[in-house]
Amino acid sequence: MTRSPNSSTLDFPAYRNQIAGVDVAKLAQDFGTPTYVYDLNLIAHRISELESFDVIRYAQKANSTLAVLDFVRQHGVKVDAVSAGEIVRAMKVGYRPGQENHDIVYTADIFDRAAIEMVVAHDIHCNMGSPDMIDQYGERMPDRPITLRINPGFGHGHSQKTNTGGPQSKHGIWHEQVGECFARAERYGLTISGLHMHIGSGTDFEHLSQVCDSMETLAREHHAPIKTISAGGGLPIAYEPNQEAIDLERYYDLWNGTRQRLQNELGHSIELEIEPGRYLVAESGFLLTEIRAIKEMGDNKFYLVDAGFNNLARPILYGAHHPISIGSSSQSEPSHYQDVIVGGPLCESGDIFTQEEGGFVTSRRLPKAAIGDLLILERAGAYGFVMSSNYNSKPFAAEVVIREGQSHLARKRQSDDDILRGEEIPW
Ligand SMILES: Cc1ncc(COP(=O)(O)O)c(C=O)c1O
Structure with a gap:
């Protein structure tokens, strides 16, 4: 065919x-x-479509098979890990741990015992999805940058089980607790270097612009000297013939607008990350x-x-x-x-x-x-x-x-x- x-x-x-x-x-x-059977060519093509983002970070939860992960790494894509096991996989294919380039980022709502030991042992950058994570990490690894995964108070998802925001979602730090998280981080000398929202707006651009606005407002309210913003994952693909393909340019423009306005206000450059899983594989x-x-x-x-x-x-x-x-x-x-x-x-x-x-x-x-x-x-x-x-x-x-x-x-x-x-x- x-x-x-x-x-x-x-x-x-x-x-x-x-x-x-x-x-x-x-x-x-x-x-x-x-x-x-995986057609790697197609993965390479999907990666190339996202090159306008400063960082493409692969959400390996979608497919963490070593050969796929290594292929993605060879194409200049960084990686997200949600467990100790995913950090092991990332390192196994050659992603470097450490704070230098944040090649591997641990994103979760908790540290289970294995995960906290793993991020400590390898000095992995952490994207915190709950206030408790900040304490648990800060006690072991003070004076480091961290990022916050924020739940803006509303969500989206193709099913109830994939909805990633709003009060019924367990994911992220509740938007009203962001200020408190900045204070918590300070106690340990942790700096909040970036904000992250994974809401999965799909092709709903009205919803996406609310997400972008929410990110912008939070960064502004908290005078966050952030260096990165992450759009999270959630880029859809068509599973049925009548489903429309995402307009990537429009998607990028919305996030880039947020990034540029924040850059102008803060007076320094901000990297724009995207964290796709499904879209790549x-x-x-x-x-x-x-x-x-x-x-x-x-x-x-x-x-x-x-x-x-x-x-x-x-x-x-x-x-x-x-x-x-x-x-x-x-x-x-x-x-x-x-x-x-x-x-x-x-x-x-x-x-x-x-x-x-x-x-x-x-x-x-x-x-x-x-x-x-x-x-x-x-x-x-x-x-x-x-x-x-x-x-x-x-x-x-x-x-x-x-x-x-x-x-x-x-x-x-x-x-x-x-x-x-x-x-x-x-x-
Ligand atoms: C934090 C985070 N980032 C990225 C993704 C990847 O989502 P998708 O495969 O829809 O792109 C997920 C999926 O659950 C996620 O929770």
Whole structure:
């Protein structure tokens, strides 16, 4: 299937014979199924689109596979970590810890014990999401710069579970407590070098301009001598054909306006950061599965594949929609379609990829397929593999990256030993 890596709206093919120039049948033959396949070219393209920002900081929670992380690092992108484990991953691919360039930033609402020890041991810059973090950090690491992640009092998100602001969100420092946080920081000699808001406005520019205004007002009210402002993540991608692509220029202009006005007032330069996860990696990811059963239940037809919500949880978690294609060895357009429900192998009725929020099962019009055909869950590169579980004692899928038309194994499928590792029968 051909497509231009420059198009902001990629196609939604019903049949797919290739991923990034490699035959899907060959990928399945070489690596088995279920397997995540990532088109690295596409990640490079998404990075290049954001180059007007001074710093692109990858929110690796979206996909922290080492090969992906290293690829992103090679393209000059810094990294966000939300746990000790993500700091380990960042360092493993060569991100330098320390305060010099803030290559790695720890952003969270708490320090669990492992995280505080990790940021102390490696002097990692911290973006505080709660007042308590300031005390816990200040006691161990005084006289350093920190940044504040602020909850401006309102939010946005594609589902209740992804809403990142407002009084029902646990994220960030409540906007009315920012002054108190400046005072807390001062007690430890900590300077607040930047402000951060991750609200996820998507394509809603009215909302985004409220976020920018809120950032500006807070910086002004507190006479914050900040050196960075971060727009957070939340850049959307289209999961369905009718979804519009984000207008990046408009998005940048809004944030840049805020940055410039603050710069003029403060009389020094301010770096503008963006912290995308999904935008960089979602479209690059394809979950390759095999159809293992085709069932009829009353009027409904089911394609049951060998990947389940243990591999891709977004549909069961949020009712998320992923484009689906059938792997094909032919170049021709499919001639027969049918409405099908796509499900996985798990012993759980919610193990359905075609469902809406609330668990309502829906069907999808897909090409007629047979047992043994490949079915590809597309745009699965963000919040896909990272949310894997071993539910039903299923192994994590393999992961493959495609670079310059060559496929490479990035992670082996888990073995039975991997699944049992660490367990003991204590008698
Ligand atoms: C603080 C922060 N930054 C960035 C992101 C990345 O968001 P997205 O993948 O929507 O760009 C998240 C996601 O939850 C986040 O919490």
